[in-house]
Amino acid sequence: MDQKTTIYDIAKALDITAATVSRALNNNPKISEVTRKLVLETAAKMNYKQNRLAQSLRSGKSNNVGVIVPRIDSNFFASVIRGIEEELRPEGYHVIICQTNEDEMRQIENISTLLNAQVDGILMSISNVSEENDHVIQNVVDKNVPLIFFDRKKKMDGVSSVTINDLEGGYLATKNLIEQGCKRIAHLTGDQSLEIYDNRNKGYQKALLDSGLPFNPDYVFQVKSNVDAGRQAVDRLLSLNPPPDGIFSSSDFAALGAIQELKERGVRIPEEFCVFGFGNEPFTRFMELSISSVDQSPLEMGRMTAKVFLEQINNTDKIKIEKKVVLNPELHIRKSSSRNLSS
């Protein structure tokens, strides 16, 4: 009987109309307190369960929160999601996840999928979205569904974001390479329409400038965040004259590929060539030749993102909150850029 008790069963048991039962269950003020109590008690006794979807249509709350990430198979995004879940679960929210695989069309589909699943908010790290599809994201804002960007954001009025200081991260990583004696530092960057890659690139260039090193545009490559891309980049970089003697990579995966290729070509790391990654993926410290990397505090980023969401959804004022939280990056200097330690 459990799953099938309906308001009609309750109505029959109490010899009242189903409409009255429905009103009582939904706290309609037209129903007397006595009747309401009777209906609630009977419903409990008969193990009646309100349909949560129907409830959500009425209350406008599903208690589900959607998270959109470019990919789930990166420790960074998985850790942000863990942080989000840790913060939201005690508040009664459930997290459902969609990945875009860096595909703009999928991102648009994901937004529509989550809206149709009646989520109470969307927390997203964007893949590239061309301006012609901006209205899809704007639509979320217009529907008053709380939207918060983390890590990869777009400039958008009224949308809060939680990021790290990518410029500072790029600056510090490049500074480390310079301090290790690298004179010709290459940079593997990502899609420049994403602020994170643009800012890491700016930090890289600022560090060169501050140290009086020349900036050579031939040393800057846009690569995908994977091992093969890092290998290919080294292939091209070593054919330059003069070749670089260090790499700051915006991606740990590309940094790993670069190291593999350098080793296969007999280039000694860190003696002849230093490498610095970004993201602090677990493998960077597991490797025998551990990889220096910039940590992005993903758990903290997830928790902050969730907190900003909770502030918005619990905000009963009509004032819109727009928060920009910027976390500080942290260097993890390891063997791939530590000449002092290994000499």
Next chain:
Amino acid sequence: MDQKTTIYDIAKALDITAATVSRALNNNPKISEVTRKLVLETAAKMNYKQNRLAQSLRSGKSNNVGVIVPRIDSNFFASVIRGIEEELRPEGYHVIICQTNEDEMRQIENISTLLNAQVDGILMSISNVSEENDHVIQNVVDKNVPLIFFDRKKKMDGVSSVTINDLEGGYLATKNLIEQGCKRIAHLTGDQSLEIYDNRNKGYQKALLDSGLPFNPDYVFQVKSNVDAGRQAVDRLLSLNPPPDGIFSSSDFAALGAIQELKERGVRIPEEFCVFGFGNEPFTRFMELSISSVDQSPLEMGRMTAKVFLEQINNTDKIKIEKKVVLNPELHIRKSSSRNLSS
């Protein structure tokens, strides 16, 4: 205007009632073919978009499919999900993901969350579910929501599953260690209530038996699938007398921890001690001391799981299909268990 055209706008434009528009859009047979065509054309011209949730309530289809995994931050599960998406997306289905963090309560919440998000099916790899909560999974079956298990399954009537032959995987990995000359092979296993770990354990024991090696229960430890657990296991194993000279680990993460601990203690791998993992996580081949592992064909597993789902949802017969697909494991023998190659 795009996002806001309603049936009332269409009704006004055509000077008919909104009810007629609604009936026409929903192919109600009471509406003449002429009117229906006119309404559809006008709706298209005015860029009217039907509310997908309302549609799904009518048609009973949301085109969303829920996937539940123990964790997203493992390459194995991420790859299975990629396989599922590759197969489902061309069929118009969108995938939403929930993770349990191996927590039974979260798994129950995830099922409820997905059902309330009106998914058309649930594809899941279970975390442990005690019998007292079996009814939550049974409830999915009873609601006629297609349910398919992958990798980690429960025995359940009417539920299809896609798994690999874990017993064979455990058998082959252990055989490899025996062929390398290991005489005292330990086994790091997982939660024995999950068939996958039970079967890998059985394969391990069968290989010992077939090779005439004694089975020593002191050499079998249940560990969590993480690096620290592997380290701690080695700590305990090396205190035994005699200590083992090889480990078959049901988890690549625990295998990695075991190797780290062995190296720190000065044990030479593979000369004095061989290690074999399970899962073929990417880091196993990235390491300088690459780790032997059993590949589980996750992409193929995801695709097969999606295909079984599509068969079920497109099955218009009243006959229930129950499919058990079993994929073959594949060994990747690397340095951690290759005495011949490295001597």
